[in-house]
Amino acid sequence: MLTRIPERYLVPLYRVEDVRRREQASFAQEGESYAMMHRAGEALYRHILHHNASLKHLSVVVGGGNNGGDGLVVAALAAQDGIEVTVYDCSSKPRTGDAEYAEKVAFGYDTIQITRNIEALNQDPGQVVVDGLLGIGFHPPISEDLANAIAAINQKRAQGAWVVSVDCPSGLDVETGRGALLVEADLVVTFIADKLGHYLLDGAVACHQIVMESLQAVDLLNRPTAYFLTPAVLENYPPCLRLPNSHKGTYGHVTVLGGDLGFGGAAIMASEAAAKSGVGTVTLMTQSRHLSASLMRNPNVMCVSPEDIGLGDTLRSSESVLVIGPGLGRTEWSERNWQAFLATEGPAVVDADALYWLGVYGQPMGRPAVLTPHPGEAARLLQCSTADILEDLVGSAQQIATRFQSVVILKGATSVVVNQNGDVVILGQPCPALAKGGSGDVLSGMVGACLAYYHEPFEAAVIAAAWHNMAANKASLVIGQISMQPYQLLDYLE
Ligand SMILES: NC(=O)C1=CN([C@@H]2O[C@H](COP(=O)(O)OP(=O)(O)OC[C@H]3O[C@@H](n4cnc5c(N)ncnc54)[C@H](OP(=O)(O)O)[C@@H]3O)[C@@H](O)[C@H]2O)[C@@H](O)CC1
Numbered sequence: 001m002l003t004r005i006p007e008r009y010l011v012p013l014y015r016v017e018d019v020r021r022r023e024q025a026s027f028a029q030e031g032e033s034y035a036m037m038h039r040a041g042e043a044l045y046r047h048i049l050h051h052n053a054s055l056k057h058l059s060v061v062v063g064g065g066n067n068g069g070d071g072l073v074v075a076a077l078a079a080q081d082g083i084e085v086t087v088y089d090c091s092s093k094p095r096t097g098d099a100e101y102a103e104k105v106a107f108g109y110d111t112i113q114i115t116r117n118i119e120a121l122n123q124d125p126g127q128v129v130v131d132g133l134l135g136i137g138f139h140p141p142i143s144e145d146l147a148n149a150i151a152a153i154n155q156k157r158a159q160g161a162w163v164v165s166v167d168c169p170s171g172l173d174v175e176t177g178r179g180a181l182l183v184e185a186d187l188v189v190t191f192i193a194d195k196l197g198h199y200l201l202d203g204a205v206a207c208h209q210i211v212m213e214s215l216q217a218v219d220l221l222n223r224p225t226a227y228f229l230t231p232a233v234l235e236n237y238p239p240c241l242r243l244p245n246s247h248k249g250t251y252g253h254v255t256v257l258g259g260d261l262g263f264g265g266a267a268i269m270a271s272e273a274a275a276k277s278g279v280g281t282v283t284l285m286t287q288s289r290h291l292s293a294s295l296m297r298n299p300n301v302m303c304v305s306p307e308d309i310g311l312g313d314t315l316r317s318s319e320s321v322l323v324i325g326p327g328l329g330r331t332e333w334s335e336r337n338w339q340a341f342l343a344t345e346g347p348a349v350v351d352a353d354a355l356y357w358l359g360v361y362g363q364p365m366g367r368p369a370v371l372t373p374h375p376g377e378a379a380r381l382l383q384c385s386t387a388d389i390l391e392d393l394v395g396s397a398q399q400i401a402t403r404f405q406s407v408v409i410l411k412g413a414t415s416v417v418v419n420q421n422g423d424v425v426i427l428g429q430p431c432p433a434l435a436k437g438g439s440g441d442v443l444s445g446m447v448g449a450c451l452a453y454y455h456e457p458f459e460a461a462v463i464a465a466a467w468h469n470m471a472a473n474k475a476s477l478v479i480g481q482i483s484m485q486p487y488q489l490l491d492y493l494e
């Protein structure tokens, strides 16, 4: 899929319907379903012991479905080993099927304490909590009882307990990644396949570590909905690989066009980002009053105003990359520059206000291109609400890619990168230091640089967005989440 990135760095992610289909096929092949629940409990218990070698007491919080059933299998396995177990039973009606059987086995151990009083979790001597309230059967909105149970688990964690979630953090919608109130999990042991929602929005924040246990499920070999990019891959894919026997022409040319009155910094940061990502030569085209600021800050960046030189003349070859949008604005000047852009050819990165003009003009890109909308910009491009975008990040990004015939980076705490073929890569770890104006401008310059070096827009977009996130996480550890400025991440690109 990604021409150069080996599949071992890509975690396949699936939607719930694929997981259910695989589950059902496995039950049919095995002729029963409880065996799989038992394997789920065994796998969980193994991970709990791995992280907590001297486990003495286990608190198991369970709901009424099969997710709770898995939790009850763990409770029984721990009791068998002589570990003190308290089960907090939050079911609202009698269990059925496999969960009922798991309950019968667990409740057969008279050493297991059973209570329906979730408030008591606070005083529980155990420092390891199993979250088996809700799995993939959760459908929002959450009931008050279960909301209280989730809050109790989170409170226990805030006091130092280690929380493992069964299959997914309770309260998470594993399709969308949304969760108004959800468990924050130190570890998620997920079953049969990795789920999309663990890597998006609230899910990406709530899951500190995820391991997948396939439970010997039938392999249906269907195409994953998306892949998560593991950051380790970046060791082999720098923004550009410096070769000893190279010259500036080896690393291409980027022109950044933007910076209307009041927004000069955006274009300056984008050009600085391109330069610091290793591009051979960078040109900034901006309002003439911003030129001296750029020269003072980055004398290596050539800078001109579009009133002095035509855009086509700054593009050094058909391979020159044009980054349009940072601080471009929505004035007559902006529109004139957008029109000048339309008259050029060659690879492009379309960001910020250029996405506004793209929406107004509405035509497909007609050139190799990467669009970098945040959810608000994506909503404008698709003429829907931001809430609609958040309901389906992957589908929204794909719609934009199809409509405008381009690669799309839909930005967020984790970002979704798609191409016109339906390939989807999710990447990044939440980094609140980036939640500041300027972060997107830095990204657009980096994408321009990677496009100049890697040429293939999907690959360039993935590598640039992943480096942007990883460097920001590194920088924020040193500088701090509050004071780190977006351009400072550029000093952490190697
Ligand atoms: N052998 C097997 O079957 C295997 C199963 N596996 C495991 O099963 C899990 C899926 O189990 P599941 O389908 O039973 O759904 P689950 O996530 O427990 O939720 C349903 C329960 O939650 C309740 N509920 C839902 N929404 C609610 C709300 N808003 N507010 C309040 N309550 C709400 C719902 O109540 P109801 O809607 O029926 O009133 C019902 O009681 C999966 O994640 C994995 O852990 C795997 O180990 C593989 C083997």
Ligand SMILES: Nc1ncnc2c1ncn2[C@@H]1O[C@H](COP(=O)(O)OP(=O)(O)O)[C@@H](O)[C@H]1O
Binding pocket: 352, 373, 374, 411, 412, 413, 414, 415, 428, 429, 430, 431, 432, 433, 434, 435, 436, 437, 438, 439, 440, 441, 442, 443, 468, 469
């Ligand atoms: N909490 C966060 N965690 C990780 N990345 C973030 C977070 N908030 C913002 N970002 C990243 O910062 C950038 C913000 O871009 P954008 O919203 O266009 O900002 P601006 O145009 O103001 O610079 C995106 O790359 C996004 O992925």
Ligand SMILES: [K+]
Binding pocket: 067, 131, 132, 133, 134, 135, 165, 166, 167, 168, 169, 170
């Ligand atoms: K759970």
